[in-house]
Amino acid sequence: xxxxxxxxxxxxxxxxxxxxxxxxxxxxxxxxxxxxxxxxxxxxxxxxxxxxxxxxxxxxxxxxxxxxxxxxxxxxxxxxxxxxxxxxxxxxxxxxxxxxxxxxxxxxxxxxxxxxxxxxxxxxxxxxxxxxxxxxxxxxxxxxxxxxxxxxxxxxxxxxxxxxxxxxxxxxxxxxxxxxxxxxxxxxxxxxxxxxxxxxxxxxxxxxxxxxxxxxxxxxxxxxxxxxxxxxxxxxxxxxxxxxxxxxxxxxxxxxxxxxxxxxxxxxxxxxxxxxxxxxxxxxxxxxxxxxxxxxxxxxxxxxxxxxxxxxxxxxxxxxxxxxxxxxxxxxxxxxxxxxxxxxxxxxxxxxxxxxxxxxxxxxxxxxxxxxxxxxxxxxxxxxxxxxxxxxxxxxxxxxxxxxxxxxxxxxxxxxxxxxxxxxxxxxxxxxxxxxxxxxxxxxxxxxxxxxxxxxxxxxxxxxxxxxxxxxxxxxxxxxxxxxxxxxxxxxxxxxxxxxxxxxxxxxxxxxxxxxxxxxxxxxxxxxxxxxx
Amino acid sequence: xxxxxxxxxxxxxxxxxxxxxxxxxxxxxxxxxxxxxxxxxxxxxxxxxxxxxxxxxxxxxxxxxxxxxxxxxxxxxxxxxxxxxxxxxxxxxxxxxxxxxxxxxxxxxxxxxxxxxxxxxxxxxxxxxxxxxxxxxxxxxxxxxx
Numbered sequence: 001x002x003x004x005x006x007x008x009x010x011x012x013x014x015x016x017x018x019x020x021x022x023x024x025x026x027x028x029x030x031x032x033x034x035x036x037x038x039x040x041x042x043x044x045x046x047x048x049x050x051x052x053x054x055x056x057x058x059x060x061x062x063x064x065x066x067x068x069x070x071x072x073x074x075x076x077x078x079x080x081x082x083x084x085x086x087x088x089x090x091x092x093x094x095x096x097x098x099x100x101x102x103x104x105x106x107x108x109x110x111x112x113x114x115x116x117x118x119x120x121x122x123x124x125x126x127x128x129x130x131x132x133x134x135x136x137x138x139x140x141x142x143x144x145x146x147x148x149x150x151x152x153x154x155x156x157x158x159x160x161x162x163x164x165x166x167x168x169x170x171x172x173x174x175x176x177x178x179x180x181x182x183x184x185x186x187x188x189x190x191x192x193x194x195x196x197x198x199x200x201x202x203x204x205x206x207x208x209x210x211x212x213x214x215x216x217x218x219x220x221x222x223x224x225x226x227x228x229x230x231x232x233x234x235x236x237x238x239x240x241x242x243x244x245x246x247x248x249x250x251x252x253x254x255x256x257x258x259x260x261x262x263x264x265x266x267x268x269x270x271x272x273x274x275x276x277x278x279x280x281x282x283x284x285x286x287x288x289x290x291x292x293x294x295x296x297x298x299x300x301x302x303x304x305x306x307x308x309x310x311x312x313x314x315x316x317x318x319x320x321x322x323x324x325x326x327x328x329x330x331x332x333x334x335x336x337x338x339x340x341x342x343x344x345x346x347x348x349x350x351x352x353x354x355x356x357x358x359x360x361x362x363x364x365x366x367x368x369x370x371x372x373x374x375x376x377x378x379x380x381x382x383x384x385x386x387x388x389x390x391x392x393x394x395x396x397x398x399x400x401x402x403x404x405x406x407x408x409x410x411x412x413x414x415x416x417x418x419x420x421x422x423x424x425x426x427x428x429x430x431x432x433x434x435x436x437x438x439x440x441x442x443x444x445x446x447x448x449x450x451x452x453x454x455x456x457x458x459x460x461x462x463x464x465x466x467x468x469x470x471x472x473x474x475x476x477x478x479x480x481x482x483x484x485x486x487x488x489x490x491x492x493x494x495x496x497x498x499x500x501x502x503x504x505x506x507x508x509x510x511x512x513x514x515x516x517x518x519x520x521x522x523x524x525x526x527x528x529x530x531x532x533x
Numbered sequence: 534x535x536x537x538x539x540x541x542x543x544x545x546x547x548x549x550x551x552x553x554x555x556x557x558x559x560x561x562x563x564x565x566x567x568x569x570x571x572x573x574x575x576x577x578x579x580x581x582x583x584x585x586x587x588x589x590x591x592x593x594x595x596x597x598x599x600x601x602x603x604x605x606x607x608x609x610x611x612x613x614x615x616x617x618x619x620x621x622x623x624x625x626x627x628x629x630x631x632x633x634x635x636x637x638x639x640x641x642x643x644x645x646x647x648x649x650x651x652x653x654x655x656x657x658x659x660x661x662x663x664x665x666x667x668x669x670x671x672x673x674x675x676x677x678x679x
Contacts, residue, residue, distance in 0.1 A: 506588070
């Protein structure tokens with residue numbers, strides 16, 4: 001394959017890089033999307049119960065002194081009071097959820113995509129190594145080690161696949177995953193967690209240097225991406241607040257407090273999702289706005305950026321606008337605004353700074369909204385197909401089925417639509433090795449569809465392409481093409497985000513089969529030419 | 534032919550007049566052959582409500598849900614040909630019902646033969662014209678051997 005890749009002209013390579021980025025985006029989305037409710041739940045609990053929340057609750061928020069309060073039996077940890085004495089502090093819901101639950105869920109989802117339940121379990125084991133090996137929330141780490149460890153497990157299993165004596169499969173499966181998971185958890189703890197921790201430290205140093213060199217708006221270049229990787233506390237409390245406090249002693253106020261805490265950029269992005277988003281993201285954005293803008297829990301918008309990484313541009317430009325506004329008006333806060341709620345921000349604003357601070361929030365929200373809207377708008381068509389079922393490709397499949405035979409115009413249209421949706425291109429030069437038919441139960445229609453396509457491929461002399469059928473729920477990522485009924489294509493896409501998806505309406509006589517055969521033939525011919533040259 | 538589709542599981546003509554009756558007729562054939570428990574028949578009806586098993590070309594292939602696979606004792610197929618079309622949905626006339634109980638891969642060989650028969654309009658037409666169960670059984674068997 002590497003030899004043939006070298007023969008690919010540059011234009012093609014540019015295209016395939018783009019495809020790879022799109023596939024990567026789809027992969028990130030499917031790690032984040034199923035876990036959005038957990039982010040919202042955590043945001044709600046945090047907004048309500050932390051010390052600076054709406055109804056502070058020391059037991060649930062995790063800041064109360066268990067020795068002094070009546071509720072006994074809950075988890076506590078030793079904490080140090082201001083006077084140096086120690087006391088039992090409630091652990092609460094907030095800390096464990098962000099430290100353990102959310103990274104574990106992300107790693108679990110990532111592992112599941114790569115290697116089903118087995119991958120999900122191994123990924124979760126390894127993610128714990130990541131989490132406790134560091135003091136910063138391990139979202140970035142979970143997104144890397146989750147899928148990676150599941151992939152390693154898949155490779156390990158393939159070493160002895162089919163070589164185990166019958167009856168011993170379960171035993172071998174259990175011990176191999178247990179041992180590999182344990183080993184990788186230790187590896188993540190000692191080798192990988194420190195790397196992520198030092199990335200977070202390095203970002204802090206850069207911000208520090210920028211603040212002292214009058215490059216303040218440029219700070220957003222670092223701060224915003226760091227924020228969405230959940231390094232916001234490391235940057236905010238670790239760097240900006242101490243520097244800001246220094247400035248307060250000299251000038252009575254500092255704009256550094258607002259660099260990270262400004263709720264404007266997140267608000268703008270969420271507003272854009274509310275108006276122009278698609279599916280779950282659209283419907284959960286309004287709730288997220290309240291938690292983010294008024295509750296000050298910025299974390300709830302991070303997933304929205306992570307599942308569409310381009311949006312980081314909106315966050316950066318919005319953030320930079322806010323900083324620049326404060327530079328121009330000479331405004332700032334007299335203390336840290338934590339959490340970064342509009343209410344906390346206004347409460348920390350000195351009398352002379354109201355105009356500048358309010359404008360910095362409004363303008364940053366406006367700028368990030370406009371940029372995010374442009375990005376969402378541009379990708380909306382593709383997203384609609386990814387996220388909704390009454391979509392274009394289904395409509396086309398329906399039309400074609402009604403006609404009984406593919407019209408070439410419709411055929412190419414559906415090719416383009418489906419290909420765009422899956423973040424790929426319907427060009428005949430990508431070799432096809434594996435095709436999966438997916439249906440609800442995996443015992444009926446998909447089996448028939450697979451037989452027919454297999455027969456067609458065999459008659460075309462392409463019997464080396466693997467065609468299998470599966471239940472959607474057991475679908476694994478990795479096949480070149482996944483074919484499913486149009487009602488099931490969305491579900492199939494979630495299980496196999498990097499495959500190309502085709503919808504059929506009539507399993508017995510779908511024009512899609514002939515398109516696939518034609519494409520596979522062309523691909524095989526091209527591959528033949530390349531290896532010959 | 535293997536014991537997945539035996540002669541007694543081929544019925545021409547079926548007695549059902551509606552989709553629900555047809556699913557029940559197919560399900561009860563599978564129950565009487567000892568291939569599935571009665572709960573599987575309910576799963577077939579449930580599965581049909583969530584998504585049609587209409588395949589086109591006068592064929593429907595009712596079967597249970599993924600979760601109901603535990604109700605399958607052994608893989609089996611049944612094949613029923615109706616003289617009058619059954620409305621499987623708007624514009625979805627069905628004259629052949631293949632009831633499927635599949636665990637593992639044993640049923641796939643026969644199922645793919647049936648798929649190939651129905652993917653070929655000429656052969657599909659012959660299935661619709663058979664006089665009795667013996668002829669239908671012969672027809673599918675001969676494809677099987679080909």
